[in-house]
Amino acid sequence: MTKQTSGVFLATIAVALGIFVLGIAPGCSSGGSSNTTAATTAASGVSFSKNIQPIFNSNCVVCHQGAGQAGLTLEPNLSYSKLVGVPSTQSATEQRVKAGAPDQSYLLAKLNGTQVAAGGSGAQMPYGAAPLSASNISLIQQWIAAGAPNN
Numbered sequence: 001m002t003k004q005t006s007g008v009f010l011a012t013i014a015v016a017l018g019i020f021v022l023g024i025a026p027g028c029s030s031g032g033s034s035n036t037t038a039a040t041t042a043a044s045g046v047s048f049s050k051n052i053q054p055i056f057n058s059n060c061v062v063c064h065q066g067a068g069q070a071g072l073t074l075e076p077n078l079s080y081s082k083l084v085g086v087p088s089t090q091s092a093t094e095q096r097v098k099a100g101a102p103d104q105s106y107l108l109a110k111l112n113g114t115q116v117a118a119g120g121s122g123a124q125m126p127y128g129a130a131p132l133s134a135s136n137i138s139l140i141q142q143w144i145a146a147g148a149p150n151n
């Protein structure tokens with residue numbers, strides 16, 4: 001082999017390696033699946049104890065404890081049994097939380113400020129404070145729509 005031919009030979013190998021590296025690179029870029037997994041978990045898995053009760057602890061329990069304003073206590077371990085399937089004291093037609101039916105749940109009406117249209121009365125909750133964030137109201141709405149599980 002002359003010096004010239006061995007040079008051409010090495011160059012050919014270099015080009016071949018380059019094509020090989022470029023060729024496998026696109027195979028490494030399929031990293032989109034983790035987003036899909038997170039979205040699926042969020043849609044199906046709102047937890048009463050992990051996602052909903054902390055909202056009550058921060059915004060509601062100060063008034064809704066013990067006997068509780070409007071007969072409603074929102075303390076941990078008591079709130080669920082005071083909400084789900086329990087008739088509202090203010091609205092003659094609605095339950096506080098009707099499992100699977102956010103539109104007929106007086107709790108949501110009080111958080112959205114639509115309590116009068118829901119046959120009730122009084123102020124939007126939390127009383128005397130800014131309304132809950134849209135994302136927190138949405139979590140409560142999703143939890144009720146999912147059947148208001150005690151999870």
Ligand code: HEC
Nearest residue numbers: 059060063069070072088089090107110122123125126127
């Ligand atoms: C500063 C005190 C205060 C805070 C904080 C407060 N509430 Fe109330 N809540 C009241 C009072 C007083 C009433 C009755 C008068 C009224 O509705 O305006 C009431 C009534 C209610 C009712 C009606 C119960 C029924 O059976 O008809 C619901 C539901 C309710 N509150 C939910 C909440 C939620 C959820 C929070 C937190 C996001 C909250 N409240 C925060 C004072 C409070």
